[in-house]
Amino acid sequence: MQTKTKLRAEHINMVFKRDGKNTPVLEDINLDVGDGEFVCLLGPSGCGKSTLLNTMAGFLSPTSGQITVDGETVRGPDPRRIFVFQERGVFPWLTVEGNIGFGLFKLPRQERERRIAYYIKMVGLEGFEKTYPPELSGGMKQRLEVARALAVNPDMLFLDEPFGALDSITRLIMRTELLRIWEAERKTIIFVTHDIDEAVQLADRVVVMSARPATIQQIVTIDIPHPRDISSPRYLELRDGIFQQIGLAHKV
Numbered sequence: 001m002q003t004k005t006k007l008r009a010e011h012i013n014m015v016f017k018r019d020g021k022n023t024p025v026l027e028d029i030n031l032d033v034g035d036g037e038f039v040c041l042l043g044p045s046g047c048g049k050s051t052l053l054n055t056m057a058g059f060l061s062p063t064s065g066q067i068t069v070d071g072e073t074v075r076g077p078d079p080r081r082i083f084v085f086q087e088r089g090v091f092p093w094l095t096v097e098g099n100i101g102f103g104l105f106k107l108p109r110q111e112r113e114r115r116i117a118y119y120i121k122m123v124g125l126e127g128f129e130k131t132y133p134p135e136l137s138g139g140m141k142q143r144l145e146v147a148r149a150l151a152v153n154p155d156m157l158f159l160d161e162p163f164g165a166l167d168s169i170t171r172l173i174m175r176t177e178l179l180r181i182w183e184a185e186r187k188t189i190i191f192v193t194h195d196i197d198e199a200v201q202l203a204d205r206v207v208v209m210s211a212r213p214a215t216i217q218q219i220v221t222i223d224i225p226h227p228r229d230i231s232s233p234r235y236l237e238l239r240d241g242i243f244q245q246i247g248l249a250h251k252v
């Protein structure tokens, strides 16, 4: 990898303790993510992807090991690093522009308005500035969520299955939208999914995780330029390789 390291996970272990019972969830996770890189964490439901993402974002402290961003140890959430949840997030009582402007209250009014307009345009919500989220479709709400996250100009975006609740057509559109935005803004993105195709369509590298306690089974570099031809031999080769790897990792 040519770029500098943005985030480094070193020997991350996580054991949840509840009712006197220990549940090991992450086991010796080591990963470097480059500045501007798009990394997908891929694994089956319950393996520990969200736990790892939350640890990277500073919402959870690992049992042992450390996360650094730009060489500094992560000790909690930071406004420079934004977490985008599936389904949650947008405030139903604020309009589209109110939602995007929410994190920008410290900016002078003109700059705030400029930024709101810029991100509304970027995610294709022009004409819906005064609309409230309950009147938007699922895809529009998710675009609003992404716009709100980008408007505060974060260095990193953590996305936890952000398109999981959307229908398959909207999901495809959202992937294209996210890639378009990522190519324009080059934020470092860490994206959790259990969808192999989603990972291969989006990521520079796919981190394949094992069943719980999650270890990193393999890191696959997706060396296909965007827009990716999902019927190309290379795409199918990479996708099938990951399918096989997941099968091996989750064999009973």
Ligand SMILES: Nc1ncnc2c1ncn2[C@@H]1O[C@H](COP(=O)(O)OP(=O)(O)OP(=O)(O)O)[C@@H](O)[C@H]1O
Pocket (backbone or CB within 6 Å): 016, 017, 018, 023, 025, 043, 044, 045, 046, 047, 048, 049, 050, 051, 052, 194, 212
């Ligand atoms: N705070 C907690 N206390 C105890 N156990 C937890 C806690 N958070 C998560 N777990 C357990 O850790 C395991 C991993 O959960 P996690 O949400 O990280 O998995 P995941 O791979 O993101 O799954 P999904 O794709 O379904 O969201 C699960 O078995 C879950 O029950």
